[in-house]
Amino acid sequence: MPNLPVALSIAGSEATGGAGAQVDLKTFQAHGVFGAVALTCIVSFDPKANWGHRFVPVDAQVITDQLEAITAAYRTDQLNVVKLGMLGTPGTIATVATALQSRAFGHVVLDPVLICKGQEPGAALDTDTALKEQILPLATFITPNHFETLSLSGFSRIDSVADLTEAARTIHKISGAAVLAKGGVHLSGPDAVDVYVDADTTEILSAPKVGDVQVAGAGCTLAAAVAAQLALGATPLEAAKAAKTFVTAGIRGRLTSAAPFDVVSQSAGAETLN
């Protein structure tokens, strides 16, 4: 029996389980990939303050310690894929960049989380620069949403699939990574359109929109599904397509709660896997 593939998530905890490391582990598990986590921060929504984010960063040394334990336990042939979610502060970005430089991973899937739904865009400015300078060059696969695609490409607006394609190409040129840029509900029309770009391929991935309200955790789920597929040996384009199918089913089967956003169900996504 070959060993299970292992994937590493470097991400934050979102206590309700709708985003972050919790989503990464559930998504890895749904794919039959063994998950390890180095936690970067702890997010607790505040139901008394409009479900705003209470954010506590994990100490840099503790992040380094977690990564030391994980990389000592799993050698490169077993753990070849890392997925990066919310890093949250410039200090954490520097710590993670250093760790990634000292251990080779075949695939570094970057979900370039700048802000979460409901946060003010201004909160992203300092992490934005650090992420671009230190993490982007290390990524092999990037999954920016509409806002992150604007930020990483420098485009002032993205209103069409053609704009999204040009912006994805720009991010590919800057980073060298495969890019899966997500139009989501920000582009009008009946379909949720994502654009995949790598050195050889530009491909439009579309699926009918499931309503026109955003569901939380979709970005985390998509990037984690890409990471899991890569750990299972898929090509980047195959991983992008399978991850889109997984997240679309997960949105369709979403979970409703007293929180203001519905969240993706990874169990519903798992039904797309055989």
Ligand code: PXL
């Ligand atoms: O969905 C982005 C995201 C990622 N990671 C953590 C989060 C959020 C949004 O709330 O809390 C930990």
